[in-house]
Amino acid sequence: MRVLVNGVRLFFDVDGAALVPDGPALRRKPTLIVLHGGPGADHSTLKPWFARFADIAQVIWLDHRANGRSDDGPPEAETLAQWGDDVAGFCAALEIEHPIIYGLSFGGFVAQSAATRHPDLPARLILASTACRSVFERKYDAFEAMGGPESRRAAERFWGGAIEGDPTVVDDWDRHCRPYYNTRPQDPDGRTRMVRRAATEARFFKAEGERWRMDFRADLARVRCPTLVLAGDRDPVTPLADAEEIAASLPPNLLRYEVVAGAGHGPHRDRPAETERILRSFILEPHS
Secondary structure (H helix, E strand, O other), X not given: OEEEEOOEEXXXXXXXXXXXXXXXXXXXXXXXXXXXXXOOOOOOOOHHHHHHHHHOOEEEEEOOOOOOOOOOOOHHHOOHHHHHXXXXXXXXXXXXXXXXXXXXXXXXXXXXXXXXXXXXXXXXXXXXXXXXXXOHHHHHHHXXXXXXXXXXXXXXXXXXXXXXXXXXXXXXXXXXXXXXXXXXXXXXXXXXXXXXXXXXXXXXXXXXXXXXXXXXXXXXXXXXOOEEEEEEOOOOOOOHHHHHHHHHHOOHHHEEEEEXXXXXXXXXXXXXXXXXXXXXXXXXXXXX
C-alpha cells in the first residue's frame, strides 16, 4: 500500500487490527511503527520477526522515502530532518495518534529525528542498535577485532567516503564486514528479498554526507516519551559506546537501557527470546 506524504508516495504494510472486539466494545491496540535500517534498504528483513507483536499492537512497516518500495522525491530532500518529518506526516495522513516508534540502525536515526522534531508524536520510543552521532573509529576498531585488517580496511572505505561512484566499496563491505554483524547465522534469503537502493545509500555515506554531520546529543533532551535504548554487546556496526551515548543524552526519568549479551546488530536476530521479552515488557508497561 502507498500513501501520499509530503509530496511522495510512501510504501507501508500492516499486520493486525487497530480495533479488536473486547466484550461490548472495541478496544484500541497501540500502533507500533517499525522503521528499517539502511539507508537504501526496506522493511522486508524485519517483517518475519516483528509480526509476532500483532497480538498486542497493530504493527506497521514503513519504507522511508527513496528506500524500498517508496518514491524517491528530490535527492536534496533525502535528509534526516525530512525522513523524520515523513514519519509525522505518515501518522497524520493515516490518523495514527501517539504510536510506538521502533527504529533499528538507520531507522533509529530517523526515529530520533521524528521524536526530537515532533516531541508530542510518539507514545514510546525504541532505539535499537543505533547511534546519535558518528564516531567512526569505534566501528573500525570493532570490525578489526572481529575480522582483522581486511574488515577494518573495508569499513574505512565504506564509512570513509569512498562509497560514492565505486561499487567495489559495497562489495568489500558485504564480503569483509557484513559476516560480523551478528553472532548467529541469518536467513540466507533475507538479502535477496530486499529492495536495495544503492544511490540513496551512497548519498548518505559519501564524504561529507549527512552521516558525517549527524549529531542528536543535544536534541535528545527534547524527547518527552518513555524511551528504550536496546543494544547488543557484540555489535560492531553500532558499538556499545554508541548506545551509552544515546542513554546519557536522554532525560533520565524516561530512559530504559537494555544490553543483550551475545547479540550483534539487531539483538532480535541473535537472541530472539530475550529481545522479545524486553520489547513486550516495554510495550505493555504502564507509564504515567
